[in-house]
Amino acid sequence: xxxxxxxxxxxxxxxxxxxxxxxxxxxxxxxxxxxxxxxxxxxxxxxxxxxxxxxxxxxxxxxxxxxxxxxxxxxxxxxxxxxxxxxxxxxxxxxxxxxxxxxxxxxxxxxxxxxxxxxxxxxxxxxxxxxxxxxxxxxxxxxxxxxxxxxxxxxxxxxxxxxxxxxxxxxxxxxxxxxxxxxxxxxxxxxxxxxxxxxxxxxxxxxxxxxxxxxxxxxxxxxxxxxxxxxxxxxxxxxxxxxxxxxxxxxxxxxxxxxxxxxxxxxxxxxxxxxxxxxxxxxxxxxxxxxxxxxxxxxxxxxxxxxxxxxxxxxxxxxxxxxxxxxxxxxxxxxxxxxxxxxxxxxxxxxxxxxxxxxxxxxxxxxxxxxxxxxxxxxxxxxxxxxxxxxxxxxxxxxxxxxxxxxxxxxxxxxxxxxxxxxxxxxxxxxxxxxxxxxxxxxxxxxxxxxxxxxxxxxxxxxxxxxxxxxxxxxxxxxxxxxxxxxxxxxxxxxxxxxxxxxx
Amino acid sequence: xxxxxxxxxxxxxxxxxxxxxxxxxxxxxxxxxxxxxxxxxxxxxxxxxxxxxxxxxxxxxxxxxxxxxxxxxxxxxxxxxxxxxxxxxxxxxxxxxxxxxxxxxxxxxxxxxxxxxxxxxxxxxxxxxxxxxxxxxxxxxxxxxxxxxxxxxxxxxxxxxxxxxxxxxxxxxxxxxxxxxxxxxxxxxxxxxxxxxxxxxxxxxxxxxxxxxxxxxxxxxxxxxxxxxxxxxxxxxxxxxxxxxxxxxxxxxxxxxxxxxxxxxxxxxxxxxxxxxxxxxxxxxxxxxxxxxxxxxxxxxxxxxxxxxxxxxxxxxxxxxxxxxxxxxxxxxxxxxxxxxxxxxxxxxxxxxxxxxxxxxxxxxxxx
Numbered sequence: 001x002x003x004x005x006x007x008x009x010x011x012x013x014x015x016x017x018x019x020x021x022x023x024x025x026x027x028x029x030x031x032x033x034x035x036x037x038x039x040x041x042x043x044x045x046x047x048x049x050x051x052x053x054x055x056x057x058x059x060x061x062x063x064x065x066x067x068x069x070x071x072x073x074x075x076x077x078x079x080x081x082x083x084x085x086x087x088x089x090x091x092x093x094x095x096x097x098x099x100x101x102x103x104x105x106x107x108x109x110x111x112x113x114x115x116x117x118x119x120x121x122x123x124x125x126x127x128x129x130x131x132x133x134x135x136x137x138x139x140x141x142x143x144x145x146x147x148x149x150x151x152x153x154x155x156x157x158x159x160x161x162x163x164x165x166x167x168x169x170x171x172x173x174x175x176x177x178x179x180x181x182x183x184x185x186x187x188x189x190x191x192x193x194x195x196x197x198x199x200x201x202x203x204x205x206x207x208x209x210x211x212x213x214x215x216x217x218x219x220x221x222x223x224x225x226x227x228x229x230x231x232x233x234x235x236x237x238x239x240x241x242x243x244x245x246x247x248x249x250x251x252x253x254x255x256x257x258x259x260x261x262x263x264x265x266x267x268x269x270x271x272x273x274x275x276x277x278x279x280x281x282x283x284x285x286x287x288x289x290x291x292x293x294x295x296x297x298x299x300x301x302x303x304x305x306x307x308x309x310x311x312x313x314x315x316x317x318x319x320x321x322x323x324x325x326x327x328x329x330x331x332x333x334x335x336x337x338x339x340x341x342x343x344x345x346x347x348x349x350x351x352x353x354x355x356x357x358x359x360x361x362x363x364x365x366x367x368x369x370x371x372x373x374x375x376x377x378x379x380x381x382x383x384x385x386x387x388x389x390x391x392x393x394x395x396x397x398x399x400x401x402x403x404x405x406x407x408x409x410x411x412x413x414x415x416x417x418x419x420x421x422x423x424x425x426x427x428x429x430x431x432x433x434x435x436x437x438x439x440x441x442x443x444x445x446x447x448x449x450x451x452x453x454x455x456x457x458x459x460x461x462x463x464x465x466x467x468x469x470x471x472x473x474x475x476x477x478x479x480x481x482x483x484x485x486x487x488x489x490x491x492x493x494x495x496x497x498x499x500x501x502x503x504x
Numbered sequence: 505x506x507x508x509x510x511x512x513x514x515x516x517x518x519x520x521x522x523x524x525x526x527x528x529x530x531x532x533x534x535x536x537x538x539x540x541x542x543x544x545x546x547x548x549x550x551x552x553x554x555x556x557x558x559x560x561x562x563x564x565x566x567x568x569x570x571x572x573x574x575x576x577x578x579x580x581x582x583x584x585x586x587x588x589x590x591x592x593x594x595x596x597x598x599x600x601x602x603x604x605x606x607x608x609x610x611x612x613x614x615x616x617x618x619x620x621x622x623x624x625x626x627x628x629x630x631x632x633x634x635x636x637x638x639x640x641x642x643x644x645x646x647x648x649x650x651x652x653x654x655x656x657x658x659x660x661x662x663x664x665x666x667x668x669x670x671x672x673x674x675x676x677x678x679x680x681x682x683x684x685x686x687x688x689x690x691x692x693x694x695x696x697x698x699x700x701x702x703x704x705x706x707x708x709x710x711x712x713x714x715x716x717x718x719x720x721x722x723x724x725x726x727x728x729x730x731x732x733x734x735x736x737x738x739x740x741x742x743x744x745x746x747x748x749x750x751x752x753x754x755x756x757x758x759x760x761x762x763x764x765x766x767x768x769x770x771x772x773x774x775x776x777x778x779x780x781x782x783x784x785x786x787x788x789x790x791x792x793x794x795x796x797x798x799x800x801x802x803x804x805x806x807x808x809x810x811x812x813x814x815x816x817x818x819x820x821x822x823x824x825x826x827x828x829x830x831x832x833x834x835x836x837x838x839x840x841x842x843x844x845x846x847x848x849x850x851x852x853x854x855x856x857x858x859x860x861x862x863x864x865x866x867x868x869x870x871x872x
Contacts, residue, residue, distance in 0.1 A: 309732055330734040339732055350726035352792065361722055361733045364715035372713045414733075 009201030016062035086169035098145030265453035271315035277477030293474030307339035338415030342427035405436020577696035585751020592744030593724035604771035606756025611766035632753025784834035
């Protein structure tokens with residue numbers, strides 16, 4: 001892809017950054033060629049976020065760091081200098097305003113075409129031109145809130161590239177697919193390849209290994225603040241990347257699915273809610289059932305509907321033999337149904353509460369006279385943190401400061417503490433690093449072995465194929481297919497999800 | 505710098521301090537001295553020392569101590585109620601006019617209709633709680649934002665007050681059984697201060713050491729997450745608003761008893777000091793949370809500051825200026841402190857601002 005070894009769009013060397021009590025970056029180097037998509041891989045805590053923040057000028061690097069953009073030295077630690085040098089950043093929080101349309105969002109932070117008089121026709125034409133240039137096919141008058149997650153990311157990319165930096169610049173994306181369903185990533189990848197083909201260097205931060213092979217030309221792996229691998233993607237394998245990321249040989253990555261018992265723990269009968277039109281399926285005790293489907297198929301509504309988070313318009317649910325016509329979260333908890341939503345900051349837990357408070361919230365055990373004893377609550381919470389090896393195992397830590405994987409473990413522990421018998425998870429490993437993923441899979445498998453019924457709705461076919469005993473594929477609000485045994489493969493899930501879809 | 509980049513610290517800082525953000529690891533001398541948690545107490549001590557040196561003859565007297573303790577007891581009781589509403593994520597802007605209304609009702613009942621004081625008090629409390637119930641229903645059942653609901657209610661109450669008092673008649677001449685409510689001073693301690701201490705202990709238990717209080721705080725801190733954890737969030741908001749109204753009503757009755765007359769503007773003077781104290785309270789003791797002892801510290805801190813300035817010859821406007829500055833400073837400190845600690849912007853009362861706001865993911869249905 002590169003025009004030659006000298007065409008370094010961005011070269012960084014000797015990057016160090018130390019926080020009190022922790023070395024975040026221990027001499028990292030990075031070399032991006034023009035027109036290259038360069039993947040930066042690593043677990044949470046490996047230093048990739050720190051690296052991006054140093055590049056963006058949020059953090060000052062330690063002494064000895066050097067950086068060049070297109071051969072010109074760049075002073076690190078200044079956001080203004082980084083911007084002038086042509087570095088553009090797309091953070092996970094895209095910085096778009098959902099209630100404004102695409103035209104206004106594109107103008108935000110840049111400028112409108114006019115200075116004194118805003119002509120919506122002129123602005124729209126400019127925005128349309130910009131998006132057409134990227135072959136994005138997005139209606140510029142649509143509200144950003146009504147766009148799909150992939151389309152919103154595309155708008156953010158278009159805005160970052162606005163102002164004519166495209167060919168000599170560097171575009172940095174920090175885990176743009178973390179909140180994107182797997183089925184929607186294809187569009188974003190096509191766009192990024194278009195951008196790279198024009199000479200822009202793209203630095204793509206991720207922890208989804210499959211994306212590296214799908215998208216990138218070159219891959220750099222960080223672990224513990226050091227670069228442990230930097231190689232062309234054609235020279236590496238999936239297993240090699242996992243080994244380098246985790247730092248140990250690839251052990252049993254996905255545990256064996258448990259063998260289900262005979263009796264039904266949960267049976268949905270003709271449920272209709274939001275985009276679900278008529279959903280019927282059963283889950284036995286000790287079984288892990290996956291729910292697949294493209295976005296809009298109703299997959300996103302399965303977990304909320306099964307747990308009372310959204311109301312049903314029709315249908316019934318049988319839980320452990322009891323038939324229920326309507327459900328709210330408190331009732332669901334009483335029936336032993338646990339819900340792990342995909343949006344941990346908004347729905348799973350209260351970010352500003354401590355780990356302890358989040359753990360005990362659904363079932364607060366007061367002592368005499370209704371007095372909540374902090375000491376007893378702490379001991380109770382500590383025991384659960386140890387059991388699921390949450391790091392740090394500190395009950396008084398604010399929930400928001402935990403990594404994604406540890407947050408998910410805390411929420412899992414919360415429901416185990418309540419003695420949940422049915423676990424309903426929505427995208428359980430979204431935004432979770434490889435190591436914590438294994439822990440979550442093990443915890444789920446373990447819960448199933450103890451007789452719990454587990455429902456996992458996920459856009460990651462690979463995950464479903466390896467974790468589940470059975471997978472139900474939704475299309476248009478209905479369960480259209482069921483896979484199990486040898487037929488249960490990621491490929492089959494993908495094929496059945498898309499079957500009959502108007503646009504892939 | 506593009507918008508995406510300029511929002512970097514927010515987006516980046518929110519979830520991944522696992523990457524080594526300085527927030528979680530730094531524990532300095534200041535923390536060990538409790539400077540952050542107890543800064544109000546230090547400032548309070550500073551006020552006392554400064555005034556003691558500046559105006560020893562007027563400031564360092566038993567009368568000053570008694571008047572600060574008694575005057576602020578009513579502010580304190582009203583503030584304790586407001587803490588419950590704000591902790592549940594609901595603003596209550598109607599408590600100040602409700603305080604006036606309670607004063608008018610209890611006063612008129614005793615003087616104009618000669619109702620026995622006990623009955624008048626009971627009826628007034630019922631009326632005050634009814635206002636809280638209406639606020640609560642407007643917010644939880646109809647779904648109006650608490651700011652709008654209580655602002656509208658506040659205006660309605662003002663109309664009732666004006667109608668009843670014919671635009672500002674003073675009422676006096678209460679039975680002794682009523683004025684005795686606020687006047688005793690056992691061992692020189694104003695009885696109002698004793699009421700406040702008792703109320704504070706009850707509120708402290710309810711908010712900070714009972715399952716109910718935890719659920720109430722969870723509702724204010726994250727209404728969706730709390731609901732999905734099985735909390736009846738509507739009930740919590742409802743109870744918070746009723747508690748605020750009940751406390752304001754009791755405050756109205758006590759102030760009427762204390763000053764022995766009804767003034768149609770008595771409540772207005774409480775609006776700002778109470779809000780200032782509750783918000784300043786979130787920077788004390790349990791930082792980042794609406795909490796009882798933080799509120800109490802804040803009230804006496806503000807009162808001492810104002811009292812000293814008044815005794816030192818300050819004019820009437822000094823009280824308003826002081827309270828206004830204190831409120832702005834308190835909330836600024838709370839917000840800055842939160843940004844430095846966690847990076848995520850979880851403001852006190854954040855639940856209010858986030859309530860029912862559309863989320864940016866269209867694939868997600870609003871839980872109804």
